Amino acid sequence: MFSKPKGTRDILPDEMEERRAAEKIIRECFESFGYREVQTPIFEHSELITEKSGEDIVEHLYAFEDKSRRRLALRPELSAPTIRLYANELITKPKPARLYYIENCFRYENPQSGRYREFWQAGIELIGTASPLAEAEVIYLAFSTLKKLGLKNFELSIGNVGIVRNYLKLLSLADEKIKAILHILDKKELGKLGTIGIEQGAKEKIIELANIKGKREEAIKKITQLISNIAKAKAGKNGIFEEIRPFEETLKLAEMLGVDDYVVDFGVVRGLDYYSGTVFEIYSRALDAQKQICGGGSYSLVKLIGNRDEPSCGFAFGFDRVMLALEREGKRFNNKKIPFILVIPRKKEVLHKAIEAAAKIRKQVSCELELSGKTLEKALKYANARKIPYTVIVDEKEIVIRNMATGEQKSKDVSKAEEVLDGIER
Ligand code: HAM
Numbered sequence: 001m002f003s004k005p006k007g008t009r010d011i012l013p014d015e016m017e018e019r020r021a022a023e024k025i026i027r028e029c030f031e032s033f034g035y036r037e038v039q040t041p042i043f044e045h046s047e048l049i050t051e052k053s054g055e056d057i058v059e060h061l062y063a064f065e066d067k068s069r070r071r072l073a074l075r076p077e078l079s080a081p082t083i084r085l086y087a088n089e090l091i092t093k094p095k096p097a098r099l100y101y102i103e104n105c106f107r108y109e110n111p112q113s114g115r116y117r118e119f120w121q122a123g124i125e126l127i128g129t130a131s132p133l134a135e136a137e138v139i140y141l142a143f144s145t146l147k148k149l150g151l152k153n154f155e156l157s158i159g160n161v162g163i164v165r166n167y168l169k170l171l172s173l174a175d176e177k178i179k180a181i182l183h184i185l186d187k188k189e190l191g192k193l194g195t196i197g198i199e200q201g202a203k204e205k206i207i208e209l210a211n212i213k214g215k216r217e218e219a220i221k222k223i224t225q226l227i228s229n230i231a232k233a234k235a236g237k238n239g240i241f242e243e244i245r246p247f248e249e250t251l252k253l254a255e256m257l258g259v260d261d262y263v264v265d266f267g268v269v270r271g272l273d274y275y276s277g278t279v280f281e282i283y284s285r286a287l288d289a290q291k292q293i294c295g296g297g298s299y300s301l302v303k304l305i306g307n308r309d310e311p312s313c314g315f316a317f318g319f320d321r322v323m324l325a326l327e328r329e330g331k332r333f334n335n336k337k338i339p340f341i342l343v344i345p346r347k348k349e350v351l352h353k354a355i356e357a358a359a360k361i362r363k364q365v366s367c368e369l370e371l372s373g374k375t376l377e378k379a380l381k382y383a384n385a386r387k388i389p390y391t392v393i394v395d396e397k398e399i400v401i402r403n404m405a406t407g408e409q410k411s412k413d414v415s416k417a418e419e420v421l422d423g424i425e426r
Pocket of ligand 1: 076077080109114116117119120121123272292293295296299314316317319320
């Protein structure tokens with residue numbers, strides 16, 4: 001017996017149908033905003049990922065060499081591949097590009113509930129434009145898609161890693177320190193700030209920043225004040241105040257679009273290196289440790305791959321976590337596609353008639369043909385066990401449709417198989 005590799009899952013028909021129903025809603029939401037689907041390879045050149053994604057992802061990479069010693073990696077996420085596709089194929093096309101994907105990704109992580117080695121992301125990338133309105137629309141699309149799916153108990157946090165980076169620069173911290181601090185902030189392990197060799201004063205200021213969490217007006221006031229306190233003159237030169245205004249604008253526009261429930265949180269900085277400005281995360285209150293169901297923000301990746309810059313913004317849902325959260329909230333799409341009819345040949349000699357009848361019935365509803373020569377009794381038992389609502393029993397001259405729940409039967413001439421469903425509710 002083989003078992004599945006650690007961190008992977010087998011998805012059975014009932015669950016698969018729930019996932020497809022949810023996917024359909026997600027596609028409709030994304031497409032209603034003009035996004036079009038793309039597909040990229042399951043593996044990419046390792047460098048695409050190692051150089052652009054940040055330590056955390058690289059540490060968890062499934063990397064290998066192929067027979068020609070090319071260094072490849074299974075994709076751990078889809079922003080870098082989508083941007084590569086854009087740089088290769090779409091860079092000369094009208095901007096912005098609105099692209100979406102629903103695909104599997106791979107990260108060699110320690111599996112637990114909601115954290116897998118193979119998982120699915122459903123995401124969008126808006127490439128070639130940067131403005132508060134673009135950011136607001138992206139945030140609204142994530143927010144409204146979750147609402148459309150019927151998810152109730154979630155929390156949207158919006159931050160700005162550009163402001164945080166500049167703030168850390170104002171504290172005269174070196175680049176590698178800033179990187180380490182962002183990592184600590186992302187992991188919400190503020191206790192570790194003491195381990196990376198920064199002064200107590202700076203440490204306190206970082207904690208103060210990370211703790212700014214609340215409604216727009218209050219949070220903007222606090223961050224402005226915090227910056228004014230540290231270095232008035234430097235702040236002006238650094239342009240950090242200029243970054244606060246567009247961020248505030250993004251928040252106001254998101255509210256205007258309909259994002260009516262969120263918090264500003266300067267502790268949200270995202271684990272991937274490529275983010276540059278507004279960032280956001282969504283958490284489900286129905287989940288445990290792995291409760292982040294969406295991550296996204298503004299970033300600059302095209303310039304690292306292609307030869308010019310294209311500001312971009314996007315997000316990805318952790319699709320499996322969204323499904324888990326919906327399940328925990330009791331949401332079901334009830335989309336089960338159990339076959340409606342089982343066609344049973346009464347005896348071997350009428351098999352050709354049963355095949356013909358099944359073909360006619362299939363034009364109207366889904367229908368299984370009994371293939372294994374079961375007796376009528378066994379075939380009915382099988383239909384019951386499978387919860388197939390109707391059976392059609394084909395004989396020499398007659399065809400009988402039987403309601404499996406009530407036992408009620410109706411018969412027709414065998415040549416009129418297409419009429420057997422007349423008057424039956426489907
Ligand atoms: P990310 O936060 O690394 O961002 O991943 C997005 C989402 O994927 C997470 O919020 C989480 O729900 C889900 N996820 C990540 N790792 C796992 C795992 N091991 N098992 C199950 N679910 C997981 C990105 O990947 C960015 N590319 C998002 C983005 C798109 N930013 C801009 N555009």
